[in-house]
Amino acid sequence: MGQSMSDDDLLPVEFECVYCSTRHRVAGQYAGRRIHCKSCNEIIRVPGGSLDLAPPPTTDPRDVDIDTLFGDSP
Numbered sequence: 001m002g003q004s005m006s007d008d009d010l011l012p013v014e015f016e017c018v019y020c021s022t023r024h025r026v027a028g029q030y031a032g033r034r035i036h037c038k039s040c041n042e043i044i045r046v047p048g049g050s051l052d053l054a055p056p057p058t059t060d061p062r063d064v065d066i067d068t069l070f071g072d073s074p
Ligand SMILES: [Zn+2]
Pocket: 017, 018, 019, 020, 021, 022, 037, 038, 039, 040, 041, 042
């Protein structure tokens, strides 16, 4: 949902292979994905993408009701 209009707006991503410094240009839809470098054949990660923007999920133990942890105790 909500992705139908974003696919066409993605710009190509340019980046350097960390292994052989070859410049790559891939479609924006590959941002955040892993591709094979055409030069050295190593697996490299395309920078960008929503994975970098999304903060890691945080679980605050204080939000857990203690009754849910020990509710089964007699
Ligand atoms: Zn390479």
